[in-house]
Amino acid sequence: MPPPADIVKVAIEWPGAFPKLMEIDQKKPLSAIIKEVCEGWSLGNHENFALQIADATNFYITEKNRNDIKNGSILRLTTSPHQTAVQLHERIQSSSMDAKLESLKDLANASRDITFAQEFINLDGISLLTQMVESGTERYQKLQKIMKPCFGDLLSFTLTAFVELMDHGIVSWDTFSVAFIKKIASYVNKSAMDTAVLQRSLAILESMVLNSQDLYHKVAQEITIGQLIPHLQGTDQDIQTYTIAVINALFLKAPEEKRQEMAHILAQKQLRSIILSNVIRSPTPINDEMAHQLYVLQVLTFNLLEDRMMTKMDPQDQAQRDIIFELRRIAFDVESEPNNSGSIEKRKSMYTRDYKKLGFINHVNPAVDFTQIPPGMLALDNMLYFARHHQDAYIRIVLENSSREDKHECPFGRSSIELTKMLCEILKVGELPSENCHDFHPMFFTHDRSFEEFFCICIQLLNKTWKEMRATSEDFNKVMQVVREQIMRALGLKPNSLDQFKSRLQNLSYTEILKIRQSERMNQEDFQSRPILELREKIQPEIMELIKQQRLNRLCEGTCFRKISSRRRQDKFWYCRLSPNHKVLHYGDLEESPQGEVPHDSLQDKLPVADIKAVITGKDCPHMKEKGALKQNKEVLELAFSVLYESDEYLNFIAPDKHEYCVWTDGLNALLGKEMTSEYTKSDMDTLLSMEMKLRLLDLENIQIPEAPPPIPKEPSNYDFVYDCN
Numbered sequence: 001m002p003p004p005a006d007i008v009k010v011a012i013e014w015p016g017a018f019p020k021l022m023e024i025d026q027k028k029p030l031s032a033i034i035k036e037v038c039e040g041w042s043l044g045n046h047e048n049f050a051l052q053i054a055d056a057t058n059f060y061i062t063e064k065n066r067n068d069i070k071n072g073s074i075l076r077l078t079t080s081p082h083q084t085a086v087q088l089h090e091r092i093q094s095s096s097m098d099a100k101l102e103s104l105k106d107l108a109n110a111s112r113d114i115t116f117a118q119e120f121i122n123l124d125g126i127s128l129l130t131q132m133v134e135s136g137t138e139r140y141q142k143l144q145k146i147m148k149p150c151f152g153d154l155l156s157f158t159l160t161a162f163v164e165l166m167d168h169g170i171v172s173w174d175t176f177s178v179a180f181i182k183k184i185a186s187y188v189n190k191s192a193m194d195t196a197v198l199q200r201s202l203a204i205l206e207s208m209v210l211n212s213q214d215l216y217h218k219v220a221q222e223i224t225i226g227q228l229i230p231h232l233q234g235t236d237q238d239i240q241t242y243t244i245a246v247i248n249a250l251f252l253k254a255p256e257e258k259r260q261e262m263a264h265i266l267a268q269k270q271l272r273s274i275i276l277s278n279v280i281r282s283p284t285p286i287n288d289e290m291a292h293q294l295y296v297l298q299v300l301t302f303n304l305l306e307d308r309m310m311t312k313m314d315p316q317d318q319a320q321r322d323i324i325f326e327l328r329r330i331a332f333d334v335e336s337e338p339n340n341s342g343s344i345e346k347r348k349s350m351y352t353r354d355y356k357k358l359g360f361i362n363h364v365n366p367a368v369d370f371t372q373i374p375p376g377m378l379a380l381d382n383m384l385y386f387a388r389h390h391q392d393a394y395i396r397i398v399l400e401n402s403s404r405e406d407k408h409e410c411p412f413g414r415s416s417i418e419l420t421k422m423l424c425e426i427l428k429v430g431e432l433p434s435e436n437c438h439d440f441h442p443m444f445f446t447h448d449r450s451f452e453e454f455f456c457i458c459i460q461l462l463n464k465t466w467k468e469m470r471a472t473s474e475d476f477n478k479v480m481q482v483v484r485e486q487i488m489r490a491l492g493l494k495p496n497s498l499d500q501f502k503s504r505l506q507n508l509s510y511t512e513i514l515k516i517r518q519s520e521r522m523n524q525e526d527f528q529s530r531p532i533l534e535l536r537e538k539i540q541p542e543i544m545e546l547i548k549q550q551r552l553n554r555l556c557e558g559t560c561f562r563k564i565s566s567r568r569r570q571d572k573f574w575y576c577r578l579s580p581n582h583k584v585l586h587y588g589d590l591e592e593s594p595q596g597e598v599p600h601d602s603l604q605d606k607l608p609v610a611d612i613k614a615v616i617t618g619k620d621c622p623h624m625k626e627k628g629a630l631k632q633n634k635e636v637l638e639l640a641f642s643v644l645y646e647s648d649e650y651l652n653f654i655a656p657d658k659h660e661y662c663v664w665t666d667g668l669n670a671l672l673g674k675e676m677t678s679e680y681t682k683s684d685m686d687t688l689l690s691m692e693m694k695l696r697l698l699d700l701e702n703i704q705i706p707e708a709p710p711p712i713p714k715e716p717s718n719y720d721f722v723y724d725c726n
Helices: 030-041 081-091 097-110 116-120 125-136 144-166 178-189 196-209 211-222 225-232 239-251 254-268 271-280 288-309 318-332 344-357 366-371 377-387 393-401 413-428 450-468 473-492 498-506 508-525 530-557 632-638 657-671 678-697
Strands: 007-013 020-025 050-052 074-079 559-562 573-578 584-590 606-607 610-619 641-646 647-655
Touching: 020 030, 030 050, 030 211, 074 081, 081 097, 081 116, 081 125, 097 116, 097 144, 097 393, 116 125, 116 144, 125 144, 125 178, 125 584, 144 196, 144 254, 178 196, 178 211, 178 225, 196 211, 211 239, 225 239, 225 254, 225 271, 225 366, 239 288, 254 271, 254 288, 271 288, 288 377, 288 413, 318 344, 318 366, 318 377, 318 393, 366 377, 366 413, 377 393, 377 413, 377 610, 393 413, 393 450, 413 450, 413 473, 413 678, 450 473, 450 498, 473 498, 473 508, 530 573, 530 657, 530 678, 559 647, 559 657, 610 657, 632 641, 632 657, 641 657, 657 678
Parallel strands: 007 074
Antiparallel strands: 007 020, 050 074, 559 573, 573 584, 584 606, 610 641, 641 647
């Protein structure tokens, strides 16, 4: 007979004694279980003891998480979180350097547990640590020369404990003094500082900036870009990552009017070229976290264009009109005519003719073309940059098109406006960076005016594609679609430089795009005759069942999800998988990203599938309704889903990528008996259905399938051919 579900068999350790095998009744209060354990070893004052998971985490067992205990778990009897917090609170104030160092090391490890963290914070432990950072460590600075490693470890453990305690979100960041900020900033500003101390200090500054607008202003006064730049010129990628993260945080939280000023300072300090030479072109491979920070910097840099992108041109503004005159002057090599040169009507006629050649929609007043937002004035900025910095190419495009028939000319003005709008959509100008994206493009770090250069390459591509397509004005939208496809395919190859991007585009001519499209069309061939459609309908349920089984098998294998917190670089993971009988979801926290599957026994929590009420996606998820600088963006919303169970309880997920999102939402919907509606289900259905159809139709190759069944023949005139066997 199996043991009752509430009885768990465990082993319990106590230093200096043989482990005990016990049966724990989960219905009994935890205090009663601890009392029973203490009595078994003749220990008094059971209220001063607690149970811990005996693994690397050492997390305390509480009434909230006691259901995580599984059969065969190894527990450890230890001092209670309150007692441990009191002891460490006293020991870290010891006058002995060795005792202080050891206790701070223990504190840094213990602070990862939220139960201990709450107890230590209740003793005003955060204030004690900040006081030690502000002034307490100064007593030991005289010993730095003779005990430098010891001092570095002392400070490192102090800051590590502080970071771990703050990461639980119990204490507000707004409570810290200017003296503390100055001290942390001083560790970053020193040229020779212990690596661990520098890492923790940079992490603290980033969290301060991201979590408090008030602290942003205080940190911005203490830290300058010039002081951060040297940390990028080293070889430690972790330090470089933390440094770029602080720059990104300052950029993200800066008021809009200060962002352009900050961008100017970054350009002056040559941040782009330093990152290019010391990070992107470094022999050390770029890890995921560095790739994410480079992506964030790329997004924030391009977002500086948003203001111009959303600014309409004022047709009455003479300075803005002068830019259009400059485009005309460069194209047609005309100088400003004196006021008396011909009549007003003649000059107007000449301007209209030239503006028509330049490809503007409004020939009389081209300023009206730039009143559309987006792209607004950004399009005019790009055109002027192209005309000034690539003058020969600009003149060639304008003159080439002005010499063609009207219907065959590629309108430079209209093309530039639509292309600028397209590039802004591709690069998502104006959108906040995604929390889990690593999609940075090295080529954008190779030039100070990378967006403008990107435009110059693409406008020449557009003109080339127009000629290859022999397009007319009616084909404008078709040309833009082809150009978009060329750009997206070239970007997908991740060119390292703008020149490499240009050469990739050379290989993606219109002819090549047609070949690619033809190949893809053949792979997705779809027969429309009625017999084929009937066969498709017959096969479809089988394919859908196959997809459903694949989704459920993937859920049984499980997926590692990243926990999103205010300090992103401290990677925290949790794993979730479906039991082989499809009845229970097992999940639990992990110390690091796993290599392969995680066994069910190591996952502490479980959720019966029968208790699941619904699957919620996108902005309706509870964890997407939280306020956060990096959470309210399109990409994270597209990867978020939640499982609703019991009375308004949720299990919240953010998938690592779109594929895993579709697999899990499909699988969960299949478990609930609902339709699988993801785009990957549609794609898999099309692919598998096409393959199955082709296999079944192999015997009919080169045989024409009729559109309708053959007619039933007329009855014969006699039945003499019938043979009677009797």
